[in-house]
Amino acid sequence: MKKVVLLMLGLAISLMGCGSLGSTNEAGELRHIKLPMGYIPNIQYAPFYVTVEKGYFAEENIEIEFDYSFETDGVALTGAGELPFAVASGEQVLLARAQGLPVVYAFAWYQQFPISVISAPELNISEPADLRGKKIGLPGLFGANYIGLEALLFEGGVDPSEVEMDAIGFNQVEAYASGNSDIVVGYTANEPIVLASQNFDLNEMRVADYAQLIANGIITSEMTIENDPELVRSMARALARGIEDTIANPDEAYTITLKYVENLKDQDKTVQMQVLNTSIEFWKAERTGYSDPQAWENMNDLLVKMGLIDAPVDLSKAFTNEFVP
């Protein structure tokens, strides 16, 4: 009888231990994170898909829900504390902080500004000053495309009022191909490659050749950093692994991305691999996730000179490398 009681007691204690591991271990609880991506599902988001599929997010107890809403919405929601993270371009952080949004750039994904101005060869546009008096198609007066164009105009001594900016949505390829726009702004690793694959002749001017701007990365908020720094660290750690795996094995990244981008299988694989490989050149870094303080200084000064912000933003609060692995 005594043995039975001891056995029952031991069993009860074991069961209590198991229960406590399952219910009270907050580190084991999966955190559902809605992540605004800023664009439609695309091969360029391969590192994120790889990070999910390889379980790197899950190992950090993160479950990602991809939200393909506008970049500016993601920045506003993150600044308002509604979401912990968003994918956004660096200049959006400065623009937002100038308006009082407490967003912080916590992880650099792209190491160079990935925007290009694509033009019909007969226009002979080889430098920013050649854009004077032209009509330029771009997704809208927001985001990296708009800021990249403004930076290019500024470097060329062209006032924005001297060009006509035509908001065409994310239809740059269609607009250029149909002849509706003979100058469009797009991502260096995307639109020029897609157009060239369709045998359209074009000239390309890369913003990165003229201006040093901080490009896409993961932004968070001061509130998230203060209340849950470990979440930020986990996010950075997981994504760094996903980016490095993507760089090391693009073919695998392409295969994984097929699951997340609905029409990818219907598109020319050669072209999509070219988009991916070109993007990879923008992602390579000595220390994945690290953003250059000097580049931030340069961008801060440039945005003031461009008149997009009234005064330099306090950079000590705008970005951090604290969470970069």
Added chain:
Amino acid sequence: MKPKTLHTLSRWLGLLSVLLAIPLWTLIVRVSNLPKFILPSPIDVWLRFLKALTDGSLLYHTGVTLLEIVLGLLVGVGFATIAGYALAKSRTLETVFSPYLVASQAIPVVAIAPLLVIWLGDGIASKIVICALIVFFPVLVNTIVGVRAVSASLYDLMNSLRATRWQIIWKLELPAALPVLLGGLRVGATLSVIGAIVGELVDAEQGLGFLLQLGDFQYDTSMVFVAVFMLVFLALGLYSVVTLLERRFLKWQQ
């Protein structure tokens, strides 16, 4: 209290309630401690208003939207009045066209606005058409109701005086239908502001809708408020114009 005193007092009360909203708004901002990108204070909005006014952007974009509204109203009211008169006079025409007219109203303007921009371009034309479409139905319905409300005995009187068709329209039907018609115009005038903004939000590089979007994209919530307030003033202004027209042309009713 005398009716005139009461009337004067009620007008001042209206103004007072609007003025009281400003300190209440300030109090909400202070108590809630919300940052200005979520809820700017009246001072933030006022300063942003002054900045947009002095750099010329506010007047320019307001002018563009006002032009779209006025032209949209003229087109919409013009077509609606003519169509409404024809349908009021002919039951056959009404039977034939009513299903299409009702169906056209069931389709939300925001759904067809992108199509109109594709067909007519991103210039002012698409915005005028969107405005006209949104104004059309209320004015049409009121025209039909107004014309049909004319008493048969008045027609008999005009016929007995050997009035021509044009004299019947000008001296009987139009004055008799005017109260209802202007009632429809009141609704149409405020709806036209919505029409212009819907078009500008779909695709535009100018106008208050464009300014509103620009403010949103640049996290400039104060600018969004400025654009919204300008739209409210435009709507109130147009409503006041219609009210003045009623006082001018419906004196005989008073």
